[in-house]
Amino acid sequence: MTYDEITALDSFTLSLDQGITGLLGPNGAGKSTLVKVLIGLKSPVHGEVSVLGMVPWKHSIFLREIVGYMPEHDCLIDEMNAISFVSYFGRVSGMEKEDTIWRAHEVLDFVGISEERYRKIGTYSTGMKQRVKLAQSLIHDPPILMLDEPTEGMDPDGRVDMLNLISEIGGSGKTILFCSHVLHEVERIADNIVIIDEGKSLKTGPIKDVLGDEDETIELKVLGDEDDLLSFKKGIKDLTDIYRSKIIADELCMLVRWERTSRELLQLAKDHNLQVRTYTPHSRTLEEVFFMTFKGGT
Amino acid sequence: MPMRSIKYKEWSGGKTRYLTRLSAMIIRVIYSSFTSKGIVAIFVTGIVLVHAFPGVVLVMTPHPRLSAWMLIRESLFGWTYLTSGIFAIFTFLLVSGVTSNLISEDLRNRSFVVYFSRPIGITEYLIAKFSGAFSVMSFFCLLPPVVISLMIMATQTSPYYGEGLRVLLMTVVAGIFASMFFIPYGIMLSSLTKRRLYAGIGTFMTLSSLTIVGEFFSTFSPPWKLVNPMNVLHYSFEVIYGYGLPLDIDSRLYVITLFLYTVPPVIITIVRVNNEGEGV
Numbered sequence: 001m002t003y004d005e006i007t008a009l010d011s012f013t014l015s016l017d018q019g020i021t022g023l024l025g026p027n028g029a030g031k032s033t034l035v036k037v038l039i040g041l042k043s044p045v046h047g048e049v050s051v052l053g054m055v056p057w058k059h060s061i062f063l064r065e066i067v068g069y070m071p072e073h074d075c076l077i078d079e080m081n082a083i084s085f086v087s088y089f090g091r092v093s094g095m096e097k098e099d100t101i102w103r104a105h106e107v108l109d110f111v112g113i114s115e116e117r118y119r120k121i122g123t124y125s126t127g128m129k130q131r132v133k134l135a136q137s138l139i140h141d142p143p144i145l146m147l148d149e150p151t152e153g154m155d156p157d158g159r160v161d162m163l164n165l166i167s168e169i170g171g172s173g174k175t176i177l178f179c180s181h182v183l184h185e186v187e188r189i190a191d192n193i194v195i196i197d198e199g200k201s202l203k204t205g206p207i208k209d210v211l212g213d214e215d216e217t218i219e220l221k222v223l224g225d226e227d228d229l230l231s232f233k234k235g236i237k238d239l240t241d242i243y244r245s246k247i248i249a250d251e252l253c254m255l256v257r258w259e260r261t262s263r264e265l266l267q268l269a270k271d272h273n274l275q276v277r278t279y280t281p282h283s284r285t286l287e288e289v290f291f292m293t294f295k296g297g298t
Numbered sequence: 299m300p301m302r303s304i305k306y307k308e309w310s311g312g313k314t315r316y317l318t319r320l321s322a323m324i325i326r327v328i329y330s331s332f333t334s335k336g337i338v339a340i341f342v343t344g345i346v347l348v349h350a351f352p353g354v355v356l357v358m359t360p361h362p363r364l365s366a367w368m369l370i371r372e373s374l375f376g377w378t379y380l381t382s383g384i385f386a387i388f389t390f391l392l393v394s395g396v397t398s399n400l401i402s403e404d405l406r407n408r409s410f411v412v413y414f415s416r417p418i419g420i421t422e423y424l425i426a427k428f429s430g431a432f433s434v435m436s437f438f439c440l441l442p443p444v445v446i447s448l449m450i451m452a453t454q455t456s457p458y459y460g461e462g463l464r465v466l467l468m469t470v471v472a473g474i475f476a477s478m479f480f481i482p483y484g485i486m487l488s489s490l491t492k493r494r495l496y497a498g499i500g501t502f503m504t505l506s507s508l509t510i511v512g513e514f515f516s517t518f519s520p521p522w523k524l525v526n527p528m529n530v531l532h533y534s535f536e537v538i539y540g541y542g543l544p545l546d547i548d549s550r551l552y553v554i555t556l557f558l559y560t561v562p563p564v565i566i567t568i569v570r571v572n573n574e575g576e577g578v
Binding site: 140 | 304305306307308309310311312313314316318319322323326403404406407408409411412413414415416417418419575
């Protein structure tokens, strides 16, 4: 799929299951483009996209019936108050007028907008606007939610609260696509993750598998002379990937992929006259997976 | 922000028909227009000056029946009813106010995405905005002339109503035409700027400028009369009420003028909304 001769998405297949799927990628990776394509807001110059067997920009009306979208940028009408805004877009989504009023109150209660709902949106803080954006995407109770950077601009408390909200919505049986560049937030609430770059899916799957599919990663600390440490590091690098390494005084700390036996590693350290101080299997964070995916180890 | 204890609840209501969704947008345009002090001021002043005064005179003056002459040609202390400059000026003012925020609001707030992430397309969006503006304009351009026509018929001295009903039908057509004719132009300007003020003043000033330019050059060449939007409105009423165009006006040029006032603005608006809607 290309725009202005730039390939935005390339042979990209995304399977969304119930629960929360985190969509990760560096700036310009195509996260927002992907979401807009999925609901038919953008159509490519070349290429094909299929969602539920349909072309989004040709069957956008049907797809938008079942999708709620929270955009990344400001999109609220400043002159309206939150209750009018949310109920208005409930009606535009096809809800009965009687339903929209109580439903708007219900979703605003849920996202934590209380009496402020009667104030003009233009007077809201960024955090409150994010909550109203979430509320408008929920008003018609869509089975699929696409949230583009939902915690953007929020303070730490607000971020935690927003993540709890999303987590709770995810627990109600909805399918949520959660785009973010804040890795620990995705790690905290996502059931599945997709890492994309330059329009390609680099890594995808349940978050437990992605974090744990390389149990052979170990954290190693060895003591010895600097020359021996450097020689040992080179020896390891010839055998496998080093994700991270740091020499402080006479200690070398490393995070390495080690698919061989521990005996071989210990023997290698002994051959270099080094003393092994730490040898532990490493539980990786999503941040490490993310950087490993892009850098392939350092 | 306080700690929440409210759980997410599902909604299981039925969905409305497709056109009902657009009615929400139409009602919002009407509501926001009639809650704008400026528009209400123009509306009330216009009703008093343009409709109430001539209406009272037309109804109170003894008349055998409702005729097209009474509505567009009869001189009422120096000016006519529907073809007077004051009717056109208030139509310009009202259309400027009503259309000024239609698209500029969504440009300013980047809220196209909230509309277009819902089951409506650009065509439906524009139809709803246009219909909302048309509804408001019809309260000034359609409803009062029809009411006055009915009052004239109710107070006529002749027992024959056939001709009056025919004129009443023409009045409905003329009212619909006047209500909708300048909306595409106003919406186009609203789609070109984020500022409501710029759109409103821009619409009124350009229509006024065209009036002055058309009036000035028409002294040298009659076709320039068609540049004047007041004249276009006036001639359209003449055509609708069966008097035809003045002899010095070329009918082809008149049709081209109608086309230029409506079709290019619609195309420009669609292009603007399409570009802005995609770039969200």
